[in-house]
Amino acid sequence: MELILVRHGDVEAAPGLCIGCTDVALSATGFTAIQRLAAQWIGRVPRFLFSSDLRRAQQSAQVFAARFATEPLADPRLREVDLGEWDGRHWDEIARTDAARYRHWADNWVIQEAPGGESFADVVRRTGAWLSALLSSTNDDDVVLAIAHAGSIRALLCHALGLPPARAFALRIGHAQASAVVCRNGQFEVSYLNASRFEAM
Structure with missing residues (x-):
């Protein structure tokens, strides 16, 4: 199986914003960049097109779905890391107003959950569960395309x-x-x- 992982395009958000599961949309430049990438597809049509269920990934997946005349399969296991109470706030504000917890998390981010959120190890586990299920339902010559996030793609690659x-x-x-x-x-x-x-390939 060939697994192709694409990060969604750039988003409509202020610089320095903590964006984990905050459900922001693609920016105009992000949408254009995804269109440009999709136009360069080569090889066989993917057997499956998966996407995180967050809006920025779904919007990116729809560009590929139009190209392949298929529907993306949304899966929350492909979401970005959940940053809990910090999601949607500015990192500078978090570091200033929640300094002790922020420092502890920054020093131990692999195993330490963000307040009310999850750790990177949690993301490795949930994306790994998705990958195991995928391997059990695909053949050696299948092509699979998944639209996800920086954190979930890194977690998948660490697992794989x-x-x-x-x-x-x-x-x-x-x-x-x-x-x-x-x-x-x-x-x-x-x-x-x-x-x-x-x-x-």
Whole structure:
């Protein structure tokens, strides 16, 4: 199975805003960037098109859905990390008004949940559950496209490649960028990461 992971386009939000599960929409430039990426698709039509159920991912998925004449399958397991009480606030404000909890979280983000939210380890577990279910329902020659977020894509790649979660930010995942892995005999290998166009296998 070839799994292609695309991060949604840029969003309508002020710089420095904490955006986890805050349900913001794509910006005009984000929509255009996704359109440009989708226009460069090469190879076979995906057997499945999955998406996070957050609006910015759904809007991005609809661009690909129009290209492939299919409907995206929304799955909350592909959501961005839930930042709980901090979601939708400015990071500067959080660091100033909730300094102790913010510092503790910043030093232990892999295993420490944001207040009322989840840890990165939680995201690895839920995206890993999605990936396991996907592997059980696909064939070796299937192509699967999933539209998700920087956090959930990093978590999926950590799970698939056996990377320590603490190394997740070594993986650059830009808006409207594509990454691909292939599973052969139960083992994943990287085809490309954070690319502005799709690459032939």
